Amino acid sequence: MSAQTIQQLESARSLALGDGRYYPTIIPGVLPIIGYSADQSIEIQRWGADFLAEAFASPTWSPEAKEASASSVLATLNSYLDNVQDKSVIKSAVQAAASIYPLVYRHIVSDPSDSQHWQLMAAIKANILRRMDTAAPGVRICCIKFLQQVVLVQTPGVVDPRRPDHNDISLALVSRDHPLIPYASLEAEGHGLLDRLLDIIHGDHSDGLLVTGTLNSLGMLMQRRPVAANKILNSVLNFNPLKLANSPMTPKNKVIIKSIERTTRALLMNIMKRNPENPVNGRIQQFLERMHRTRIEVFDESNRKRPAPSEPTDGLDPAKRQRLGAEVPSRTPPISAPPLPPGPVSWRQLYTLNPEGSTVNFDVQAFKDPEQLLRILVPVLQSVDGTRLDQATNIVRSRYATFMQSGPRPTAAQPSTAPVAEDEEEYEPDFEPSEDAEQLINKLDGLPSTDFPPQSIPATTLAPYKLPEAPPLSEHEAQRYGDMTVHRAFGMLSSIEENHRTKITKGGFNRLAATDYGRDAWVTILSRLATRASAGLDDPDEGIKDEYAVKSIKGSRRISDAVRDGLYQYIMYDWKQRVDVAISWLNEEWYNDIILTQTANDSAKKGAINGQISSIADKIKGNYHRCALRLIDGILPYVEHTDKILLRFLSEVPALDHELLIRLKKMAEDPERIDLACSALQYLYMFRPPVRTIVVDVLAEMWRENDRAKQSARKLLARWRPEVLGEEALSTPTMKTEDSQLANVGANGTVTVAS
Template identity: 90%
Template sequence: MSAQTIQQLESARSLALGDGRYYPTIIPGVLPIIGYSADQTIEIQRWGADFLAEAFASPTWPPEAKENSASSVLATLKAYLENVPDKSVIKSAVQAAASVYPLVYRHIVSDPSDAQHWQLMSAIKSNILRRMDTATPGVRICCIKFLQQVVLVQTPGVLDPRRPDHNDISLALVSRDHPLIPYASLEAEGHGLLDRLLDIIHGDHSDGLLVTGTLNSLGMLIHRRPVAANKILNSVLNFNPLKLANSPMSPKNKVIMKSIERTTRALLMNIMKRNPENPVNGRIQQFLERMHRMRIDVFDESNRKRPAPSEPIDGLDPAKRQRLGAEAPSRTPPVAAPPLPPGPVSWRQLYTLNPEGSTVNFDVQAFKDPEQLLRILVPVLQSVDGTKLDQAISIVRSRYATFMHSGPRTTAAQHAAVPVAEDEEEYEPDFEPEDAEQLINKLDGLPPTDFPAQTAPTTALAPYKLPEAPQLSEQEAQKYGDMTIHRAFGMLSSVEESHKSKVTKGGFNRLAATDYSRDAWVTILSRLATRASAGLDDPEQGVKDEYAVKSAKGSLKISDAVRDGLYQYIMYDWKKRIDVAISWLNEEWYNDIILAQSAKDSTKNGAANGHTSSTPGEPKGNYHRCALRLMDGILPYVEHTDKILLRLLSEVPALDHEILIRLKKMAEDPERIDLACSALQYLYMFRPPLRTIVVDVLAEMWKENDRAKQSARKLLVRWRPEVLGEETSSTPTMKTEEGQPAKESANGALEVKAVS
């Protein structure tokens, strides 16, 4: 009967796996069969627990339908946990409870009167928490999954009400006066369970699966709960993944340490990839480097073999020869070489130790290809005996010293007159290191005139010419230019922000850059962007096309690449780098003015000489384009308390209607209406040439933005009341003698003609 029942249950399970819409129909039908009873077989209990865990973890079943069925399985899960001792049933029941807990929680939030199901869920939670420290490792890993879900549910999620996440079940859904689940109690319990979860990684590491399971559960908590992210991250950075290195290095401990270390590294690397601008990434990188060094020290020390015994280089230790019965190896026989012939000596004779050898008459100039000579010479040098090579060098050194000491003027007759004893032994150089050092000192003390030019060996050197560098393509030149700009901005970013220039002399006579401060680099880069290619694109300057700055397809010019780098550098931290933005825009404005003046002068000179220009006199400027881009980049991040916007608007050299219309766009945010109106009022008061543009922007704001009408009306009543229409009919206005409103002068005063 049990086998037939399981076969029927498997058929229903296959149907639900094919289409998740059948779960709400199948679960009520199988609950009476899989529910706990004393006469029920263990196979059906295992199947029931596995089916419930699989059903509520299925992604094909909508969360709304899961929430409707979650309360119906609580009694079955509670009976499994309290009455069934089988580990497989308990593990599946805990996994099912981890999936059901958020659903029951959201159901209780929306229905505070359902106290019965919340009591069942609380009993299940208490049972699982009691097993957390005493159960077998497999059950404890499932309990960690349950703890992760409880912490996610009982901690607040995104606190900004403007960005609600309706799929995120968190403490933010609970009201402060909820009768069944009080906010303060749930929050305290959630943080307590988080501490309990973090204690696992700092505790006993004998069970590596438990520690790695805990580390794997922390990644989701850091990602979805920013409130607890710093606490979790600090706990992980204070965690020692190689804690078992102090215990005996058994194969089991090695596997556990490697597993924990890799899981920790993967967790921290994912945190850095998910948020590259996180200020904690520096600490994470230091922790990863320290962990890597510890891993090398631990595992290299454990895998290192016993070092070889120290033995003499030239053979066995003499103290052991008698006991081992081994003979000492014979030394390499000394190299015998005849003395130099009398008279002038060439380089060939000086270095020839065997005059009868087969290589004496070998001419290396026969090799036309140097690569072929290298292929022969390198293996020959590798096969030379080191001891013989040292002896040969000593012989050549002794020959040279003897030749210099006897003097090159000694003739053959003088050498023949010297009596030679019959029993004189053949000359053998001394290979003691002390004699070699004496010979070197003796050579250093001799003057260069002791070796006359007419007798010194001479060798003619062939002329050598470096190969010409290959010509760069346009794409390669663009690539290397971009790399240079990238390094320049990297150097600018490395300069301390608070480092001020040491130039004490100010005014117009000061130099632009006299040190390596941030201001000096900003000046250099902004002038490189504005003045490096100034006039190269202007045909009136008479510059040929091949000397102009050209851009490859899809790439930027050098000046535009520097401008883009300045923009990115400013936007990285625009509040602290607003002075860089002002300096850059001033350079752009000044360069546009100079180019316009140059074009105007050239046009006048051409007209005086009878030449006419087919192109407009004024070149297209870059200031307006850069100012608009910078304003569009900064304004979305400006908050209602950022008074630094007033500094930017007051210190940029030129403003027009197209730039100020951005303030009207910013005023569409209710929180920033007052800031926009304050900026326009500031410009009206302290930049009189902009008054007409400022009042026009205020009038457009008053007509198009209903929320900004009150703030704009306060200013328009004083500056342009006729825009308000009937709402300002009670406000007295000054009229001219023709009945028209008074005109506004350049300094903001009203011009009124006296009526006679």
């Protein structure tokens, strides 16, 4: 009966694996079968626990359907953990609980009245936490996964209203006055469980899988919970991955040490790759280098072999010869060669090791037939002892090295037909010059001069020399070299200190671009290179695909667009410190657009064909609006509610329109930045009269569309356009603050906003 039941359950499981939409239908059908009972077989319990863990970890069905089915399986999991002792069932039940806990948590957040299911989940959590320190190693690893999910759920995550992550379940979803799950208790428990998780890596390292599993779980916690990132990183940098090096170096301990060390290195390397500009990267790099050196010392000492035995290498020990009856190998007597004679040495003397041998005066030139010489030479070489040949080669090598260090190279010996006595030295002619360098120079000075008189030299003119022309550059090469030049220019700009400002003696758009090599000088040069270098050269019929486009229709980027893109990237790298660069760039763009428009209008008035020229003037599209939109859209996602530098940016850009200011309404959708958006609009209304109508229109739209911003917008609309509010304007209190208290504009152009 059990085998038939498991076969039917496997059929349902295969159906769900093929299509995840069947899980909500199959789970209620199999729960009565896999639920715990005293007479149930262990095979069905294992299948049920594995199926639940697999089902709620599967990404093939939606989180909403999982959340609806999660509450129905809590009783089954609780019965498994309370009554079953099989490790396989416990491991699968803990894994299923790790997947179900965030779902039940989100369900309780939205339905505070469902206390029954939360009590079941709390009982399951307490059971798993009790097993954390006493269970088998495999079960403890599953408990680590459960602890990771609990810490993720019970710690606050990053909430971005502009890009909300609906799959991130954290403490930020719980209200402060929730009746069933109090915020403070959950947060304290989450931090306590994180400390319990970190204590594992500082404890006993005898179970390497437990430590590596904990290290692998910390990476996700650091990535998804920046609140706990510093705490986790400090704990990792303070623990010793080579803790087992002090214990006996058994093969098991070696494997555990290598596993923990590699897992720690992978965790820290991923942290550095994820954020290359993190100031903690230097400390991480030092930790990795120190760990690497310690690992080399540990394993070099453990792999050190015992010294070689002090026995003879060419034979047996004399004390063992009689007992073993072994023959001692014959020793080859060493070759003794006389030293070289002083003075010049010939090649024959260098290679002659036995001057008294019978082959010293043997002349091989007597053999006219090479075949006869080979028939004699091959058997002679085969009979030579290899050991003696090696000794002779080493002697000749050492003699040659010694002779080359002490004197000139050997000279060739002169053939001598007369017999020479053995005790007489051979005649060696001296081919070196008998005169030194000074005598040769004096001798050359005494020779007649070979210079020609000036009148005998024919009058000639040198032909003009012309360098060969460089090959023409292709369009791709020219674009690549231009991008390299722009990249080098911005590299030079980034290398200049931020506090190095240019002293401008004459302001305005007609000032010199660079009077020194400061940062402001380079910014002026690059912004004018982007705006004025190609002014009037663009095709008026050439369209732009979108408002952020930096490429032409043909696909090749112009040098001006490359500089504009470089300026945008340079500003966005640190926009708070480089807002003056953004303002200077946009002023140059606006000035260039105005000049081009005026020039086109003047040409249209003076031209003969007014219709054609006017059409050309109307087609001119400026770059200011496009660059300003791109810049403000890049800055606003990073603006915080305390960044009053936004007021300076909006006050100093040369032109504002409805499309630019409507971005402030989008920023006000963030509850924390509503006051900043309203303060910016109020400042623009007070100090930039040309945009007052646009400011009031934006405030009216904000009041109609954003319920959270109504209170702040009502205060301003009640004074500037009360007809928008209607009857509510009568009950609206007037503003208590005066306009003069909103902002103070200093002489240097900075803006100070009253709090």
